[in-house]
Amino acid sequence: MNIQVKDLYKNFGDFQAIKGVDFSIEEGKLVGLLGPSGGGKTSILRMLAGLEEPSSGQVILNGKVANGLTVQEREIGFVFQNYALFKHMTVFENVAYGLKVKKVDKARIKQRVEELLELMGLAQTINKYPHQLSGGQKQRVAFARALAPKPKLLLLDEPFAAIDAKVRKDLRLWLRNVISEFGITTIFVTHDQDEAIEVADELLIINSGKVEQQGTPWDIYHRPASRFVAEFLGNSNQLISPVTLKGFEILQKYQDGQEWKENSSVFIRPEWIEIRPLDVSYQKNAGETAEVTHVHFRGDAWYIELQLADLKLFTSLSINAPRYQVGDQVNLLIHKLSIFSDVGNEIAGNSLLNVSLSYHI
Amino acid sequence: MRKLLISATWFLFILIIIFPISFIVTGAFEEGWSGFIEALTRPEALHAMKISLYIVVVVTIFNVGLGILFSLELVRGNWLARWVKPVINAIIDLPFAVSPVIGGFMIILLYGPETVLGIFFASFGVDIVFALPGMILATMFVTFPFVVREVVPVLEEIGEDVEEASRTLGASKWRTFRQVTWPSIQWPVVYGAVLTIARSLGEFGAVLVVSGNIINQTQTVTTLVYQDADYFNVVGANSLALILCLISIVTLLVLDGLKRRQEVLRSEHSSEGSV
Incomplete structure (x- = not known):
């Protein structure tokens, strides 16, 4: 019908x-x-x-x-x-x-x-x-x-x-x-x-x-x-207040002093966050150094919380991936983030990542 | 202390139940078995029984029918504004709160021979007040809450979705009522009907006011007992009272059985909900 x-x-x-x-x-x-x-x-x-x-x-x-x-x-x-x-x-x-x-x-x-x-x-x-x-x-x-x-x-x-x-x-x-x-x-x-x-x-x-x-x-x-x-579908990291993120200069467009512009909000899906060893050689500059603050076993994956400067982020990691411990310093690569605002919504990619990646969303 | 309470209970029990009942029994058989039979087969007694029977039958049929319709509209009717329902719910209980005598006077004031409605009905040759229709109306007023009070909570409990399910399967409203709603409310309806019968039989105040208590015309068993007692016809009053008493006891036993049955049904229902 x-x-x-x-x-x-x-x-x-x-x-x-x-x-x-x-x-x-x-x-x-x-x-x-x-x-x-x-x-x-x-x-x-x-x-x-x-x-x-x-x-x-x-x-x-x-x-x-x-x-x-x-x-x-x-x-x-x-x-x-x-x-x-x-x-x-x-x-x-x-x-x-x-x-x-x-x-x-x-x-x-x-x-x-x-x-x-x-x-x-x-x-x-x-x-x-x-x-x-x-x-x-x-x-x-x-x-x-x-x-x-x-x-x-x-x-x-x-x-x-x-x-x-x-x-x-x-x-x-x-x-x-x-x-x-x-x-x-x-x-x-x-x-x-x-x-x-x-x-x-x-x-x-x-x-x-x-x-x-x-x-x-x-x-x-x-x-x-x-x-x-x-916000509703899937779990996302919401950036409550503006931060500077490497490769995302675009965020400044939506910033108004210490706050986001009215009706603007920024989300990062956990799968858009990649955790890499500190000594990674590939596209190292696109990432930033962060600290693992919490590791939790979820059965089919690791749930990991990270501290990047003032920013708290969470992501998940395959149980087959190398294990990280609380306190480890890692290279954190954010692939994209989504921005919602009055002037339009967009999904912004990391501008420092210029080569196509093996990791696709 | 406990012993004292138990003996106090027994004392009260004997004082207000055993004593009066034995008084009725001895009174009824004061002139032996033949006196008892004679009291019951007097023309006025037989006539009163007939009137009582008419009232019980008509009132029960009307109140069961109206009670079911009323309950369905009250619970399911979406044409009723939300705030109206609690008001109607309270009004249903009015007959419980108002003295039956007042209910009777209300009918006289509304349908008496000098009122607009009374004249209107009289033009068709129907007398309401001091006649059977008024007595039936008065008894209906007094007993109206019984069926509604039993059926409404059950309708609320079973919810509307089984009825909606029946409609989505193509069933008409009537079929839905017969096959889905009725099986759930049949015992509450019977319970309410039994209460209505018991109360219709025993109703005194409203009927006395409306009927005028005219011998061999508008006299029920209950008002005849009153008249017999007034005229010091001890055997007559006690014999009829004994019959009413026995009917009441049977009714209470039937009620008890039904209540037990309903409780079994309810517990089945609730255990179903908790699975």
Whole structure:
């Protein structure tokens, strides 16, 4: 299903939840609505479903304005945050519900439900009641129930929020596979960036009722369109007050005495920072001497904090890389930093690095 | 100290429960079994039982129906402004707070023979006050909170998303109510209905005011007991009182059973939430 949203607004009393949202989503895409809690993600999802009426603006599904259509007419599947299973019905009855409503004949219902439950790995639970299931199982039942009537659009509201961390990771990959198998257009809401990046083909970053940016996770991560996106997605070093950094004379443009100019901010991604031995020979002058102040084992990487003059920076280092100790002097090379300001956003490279590097971002 | 408290409790228990009940029993059988039967089968007693039965049946049906609709609108209705709901919530409890006698007077003042509404209904040949419709209205007023008070918290607890899930699966509003909402509220509704029955049967003040207590016309069992006692018809009053007493005890036992059942259902629900 193609989806287009035009100039969407939603007010709850005096509160403006959605303030002019435009986007379009192509058929077959798996799209994540990512943003902080209370930013309006769920409101957008509910308006797509028809569970909420927009205050103004249009929702266009497959080229037709859907504003007047009821929930029942939209042919969508919706998975609720807490699954909303019918607790007095068995797993079979839950999944069969939408098919019974459609008056599919009994034999077909039985076949389709069994097929779906088999696919979800729930064949054993067919006669159980929701309260006898684990969180992950309930989530899969909710998912099967939404998929059973063959919806054209699948909407998931925080699908993994109520599941413990370990199961969540497995479920994400599983969800991705199932969705690509069905080829169904899917939109899910999440506030968890790892989840969004791992699952989605495309992300819509939503903040205080507006779309900040739309794009692939890679694009958004590497070319954030706004300060908010840069701050929200991934961890960054934010330079709170102006500093002089070797190779980044450009920073002076954004400086106003002891402060950055109004609405200017500067971020350095941890992967833009390279730690090298003090006696490095390659492009030594592009780097500066810094001291390791903290080393922390993170399982798959080292988390390292450094002190560069007055500036505290953090980065991570592969566990296979040479180890550094607290107190070590190192040559710190900053490859780029991103600048957001009123006159425009840019990603500035280190001007002392003139040769293409083996290390690419 | 403990012994003293226990004996004080027993003393009170005997004084306010055992003693009156044994008094009723001895009073009812003062003239033997035949006197008891005779008291119950007097024409005015049979008529009063019929009126009481009418009131109980009609009021229970109306209050269950209206109570469910009212609860659904109160909890789910989004046309109600946010600040209105607490106000309505408080008004529902009004019959608990206001003396039933005042409720009865309210009906007389609104629907009495000299009022606009009274004249309006009289033009269709329907008398409200000093007739069955007024007694039903008065009893409805007194018992209205029971079903609503039972159903509202359950509706709030189950939340709207199961109903929304049903709608996203294509189900109509009616189907959603029947298959998704009703199974969750059926026991609270039955519980509220039983309370309504018990209270309708025992209601005295409001009914007395509205009915005028006309023998063989607007007399309920409860008001007949009052009249019998007034006329020193000890056997008559006690026999009917004993019957009401027995019905109350049965009702309380049914309530107890339902309450236990509801608690089991609730604990299942909450254990489900904590998984």
